[in-house]
Amino acid sequence: MEIRSLDIPEEVLQFYLDSGIEKLYPPQAEAIEKGLLDGKNILAAIPTASGKTLLAELAMLKSISKGGKALYIVPLRALASEKFDRFREFSSIDLKNGKDRGVRVGISTGDFESRDEWLGSNDIIVATSEKTDSLLRNGTAWMEEITTIVVDEVHLLDSANRGPTLEVTLTKLMKLNPECQIIALSATIGNAYEVADWLGAGLVRSEWRPTDLREGVYYGGNINFRGSQKLIAASSKDDAINIILDTLEDGGQCLVFESSRRNSVGFARRAGAKVSQLLDRPTRDALDSIVEQVLENGETEASKVLAQCIRNGTAFHHAGLNSAHRRLVEDGFRENKIKVICSTPTLAAGLNLPARRVIIRSYKRFDSNFGMQPIPVLEYKQMAGRAGRPHLDPYGESVLVAKSYGEMQQLFDNYIDADAEDIWSKLGAENALRTHILSTIVNGFANARDGLMEFIEATFFAHQNDTWGLMEVVDDCIDFLKEHDMLKGDTRLVATPFGNLVSMLYVDPLSAATMLDGLDKAENITELTLMHLVCKTPDMRQLYLRSGDYELINDFVITHAEEFSEIPNQFKDTDYEWFLAEVKTALLVLDWINERPMDDISKSFNVGEGDIHALAELSEWLMHSLSRLARVRGHPAADMAGMLEKRIHYGARPELMELVGIRGIGRVRARRLYDSGLKTVEDIRKADPAVIGKLIGTKTAGKLLREIGMHIDIDPGNPDDVGSKTMDSLIGNEQSTFSDFEK
DNA sequence: GCAATTGCGTTCTAGACAGCATGTC
DNA sequence: CTAGAACGCAATTGC
Numbered sequence: 001m002e003i004r005s006l007d008i009p010e011e012v013l014q015f016y017l018d019s020g021i022e023k024l025y026p027p028q029a030e031a032i033e034k035g036l037l038d039g040k041n042i043l044a045a046i047p048t049a050s051g052k053t054l055l056a057e058l059a060m061l062k063s064i065s066k067g068g069k070a071l072y073i074v075p076l077r078a079l080a081s082e083k084f085d086r087f088r089e090f091s092s093i094d095l096k097n098g099k100d101r102g103v104r105v106g107i108s109t110g111d112f113e114s115r116d117e118w119l120g121s122n123d124i125i126v127a128t129s130e131k132t133d134s135l136l137r138n139g140t141a142w143m144e145e146i147t148t149i150v151v152d153e154v155h156l157l158d159s160a161n162r163g164p165t166l167e168v169t170l171t172k173l174m175k176l177n178p179e180c181q182i183i184a185l186s187a188t189i190g191n192a193y194e195v196a197d198w199l200g201a202g203l204v205r206s207e208w209r210p211t212d213l214r215e216g217v218y219y220g221g222n223i224n225f226r227g228s229q230k231l232i233a234a235s236s237k238d239d240a241i242n243i244i245l246d247t248l249e250d251g252g253q254c255l256v257f258e259s260s261r262r263n264s265v266g267f268a269r270r271a272g273a274k275v276s277q278l279l280d281r282p283t284r285d286a287l288d289s290i291v292e293q294v295l296e297n298g299e300t301e302a303s304k305v306l307a308q309c310i311r312n313g314t315a316f317h318h319a320g321l322n323s324a325h326r327r328l329v330e331d332g333f334r335e336n337k338i339k340v341i342c343s344t345p346t347l348a349a350g351l352n353l354p355a356r357r358v359i360i361r362s363y364k365r366f367d368s369n370f371g372m373q374p375i376p377v378l379e380y381k382q383m384a385g386r387a388g389r390p391h392l393d394p395y396g397e398s399v400l401v402a403k404s405y406g407e408m409q410q411l412f413d414n415y416i417d418a419d420a421e422d423i424w425s426k427l428g429a430e431n432a433l434r435t436h437i438l439s440t441i442v443n444g445f446a447n448a449r450d451g452l453m454e455f456i457e458a459t460f461f462a463h464q465n466d467t468w469g470l471m472e473v474v475d476d477c478i479d480f481l482k483e484h485d486m487l488k489g490d491t492r493l494v495a496t497p498f499g500n501l502v503s504m505l506y507v508d509p510l511s512a513a514t515m516l517d518g519l520d521k522a523e524n525i526t527e528l529t530l531m532h533l534v535c536k537t538p539d540m541r542q543l544y545l546r547s548g549d550y551e552l553i554n555d556f557v558i559t560h561a562e563e564f565s566e567i568p569n570q571f572k573d574t575d576y577e578w579f580l581a582e583v584k585t586a587l588l589v590l591d592w593i594n595e596r597p598m599d600d601i602s603k604s605f606n607v608g609e610g611d612i613h614a615l616a617e618l619s620e621w622l623m624h625s626l627s628r629l630a631r632v633r634g635h636p637a638a639d640m641a642g643m644l645e646k647r648i649h650y651g652a653r654p655e656l657m658e659l660v661g662i663r664g665i666g667r668v669r670a671r672r673l674y675d676s677g678l679k680t681v682e683d684i685r686k687a688d689p690a691v692i693g694k695l696i697g698t699k700t701a702g703k704l705l706r707e708i709g710m711h712i713d714i715d716p717g718n719p720d721d722v723g724s725k726t727m728d729s730l731i732g733n734e735q736s737t738f739s740d741f742e743k
Numbered sequence: 744g745c746a747a748t749t750g751c752g753t754t755c756t757a758g759a760c761a762g763c764a765t766g767t768c
Numbered sequence: 769c770t771a772g773a774a775c776g777c778a779a780t781t782g783c
Contacts, residue, residue: 075759075760076759076760077759077760109760109761110760110761110762111761113763113764113765115765128760128761129760130760130761131760131761133760133761134761134762161758161759161760162759162760165760165761259756259757259772259773260755260756260757260773260774261756261757262755262756262773262774262775263756263773263774266773266774266775296768297768299768318757318758319757319758319759324768344757344758345757345758346757346758346759348757348758349758362772362773364771364772365756365757366755366756366757366771366772367756367770367771368756368770369769369770370769370770370771371769371770371771371772372756372770372771372772372773373770373771504762505761505762506760506761506762507761507762539761541758541759544755544756546754546755547753547754547755613767614759617761618759618760618761620762620763621761621762621763622761622762624762624763625762628762645763650767651767660767663765663766663767664766664767664768665767665768666767666768667767667768668767668768669767669768700768
């Protein structure tokens, strides 16, 4: 189908023609035929890279040209910014719809809100599903103006954690805007028709891809495909490494999936030793510049390991990396400098990072209840689907690795030839219903038990299940919410001010109850008390308790026993071990706010920088909530919690709060200034600029002074020379040697 | 005699959304 | 109760 033949505004047509798009892919054409441009709802269950985004774009732009507004819902922040960047290109499209300007795009996620004066003034708003839910809870006015909703990765409905939120949010949006067009994008799933039916959408289902995908299994020196074989030279003992070398000699790149972080790091290192021999001079130079940036942007041992890998042309990727490292690895791979990424499932879904060949080294993953479990077909398909870069690779290949002939056959049957699983609503669980029942009442979508059931009837859960069994769970939730002063009334249910706050803070009602209950029970409230309460909530992610931790943490608990609001019975070991894990998590965050160096924290808790930031971010939000909740209850701990919130944000002790408030000054620089007697902004004003320059580097010092409103040039002599190098020698930071890594 | 290999026991296990108010090293 | 990879260390084989 020709793009010229579409019923879209001239300016939109020109935009796509300019970017070289003339014809639609078959699944896209099918969506058009099913009414995409006539406002019909569409569910597109098609592979990644087969043009889902274009589908959504056409519908959104068409709708905007008629004066509408689009909401694009994504599951990941990273995806939100990827889409945001893409849609910003539409600013050149003037739809002449009376607004006399290009298409405007805004973004709204937990960590990043559009700088635009008012989010709602945009034509397209990109948001995560939780943020959409939150906006809805806060009664955002423009939600009713939405005319097109795009739901990316709608198969996430199946996720136990996050599916219910997506489901309830969509239900609310449909109730709010019954005329609204919905474009749902999904991976290939078994029961796509069921989702389509729920949404009242036309179904486009296809396996079509712009780049050929061959799925195979490696066994006995060959990659075996259905009907063909490819011999892999055995130049190393490790099969997967041989497959990598084969890919590289063919000019391609490899994405390797592993089940654990340790394995992915280990494999990237081993593979690097071989891969490095194939690198040419220009590639080496390009890699060296990435290595430099990796070292500049890391504070822990892990940076050195990553640097060594990248020097060799490989890299690992998992959630323990800090965001700078993540970006360097992803970009380095996109620019074809890094040849191999060995990743945990971080890269399986979401980010657009295709490779010539995908190797799935392990299709099993640990589950604390069932041991090693094979991953779902859906997940396999998503990993395999990463193979083949459209327009760049002639084809893509995915390879599972088998250790026996039987295993190979099994892999063919269970993955390559298998259909993806059906997806199932997880809304029936009490922990999901608890929070959504509260928000539904707060929002006025229901105000009684019957109304609640009526609302639930409109969800995907009700579409798949009988709801008669749900009544009991719903009643349990209502009881819980009443018991904790979040709801009141009998025939007519109303949210209390406290319940309203819980809903707006976006915490699980159980978290709120846990925190307040803890405050009531605690006798001697200290920072530890509050930090532990935060770590005890179901919204917090706890650290694993490793062998040896038990004794250590237990000793700590004994010496600080009176600071905990409650200590479970030590002889009910599961309870007690959970408790110890909470305490361990609290200890990490306490280390963070007591300025323990990143590297120390990383070593003693065996976590990466990414984990530390994630835990800090999480506990900051919960500490904020604790503070707000305590305040409405008139509990004196509110102030202490407020201070802790601030300290978690900056990762510093109280005395640094003034300095750390200055832009460009974080925990490390603030500490350096403070310890040299520059304890306040006023001290800095009075200080000799040269002294400040010595402490934190001339460049930063200049920025600092400008930031506090002073315009003084420092040391006009040789400005470039006094940068970070001086700093390093000042604090004895050896520019590390990496010889110890290459065994 | 010393290096390489095998064997055994131990250890550990993926990811990531949200508030609020503006900016880490 | 469930599984498997990797590592460290010791015993064994190999030259």
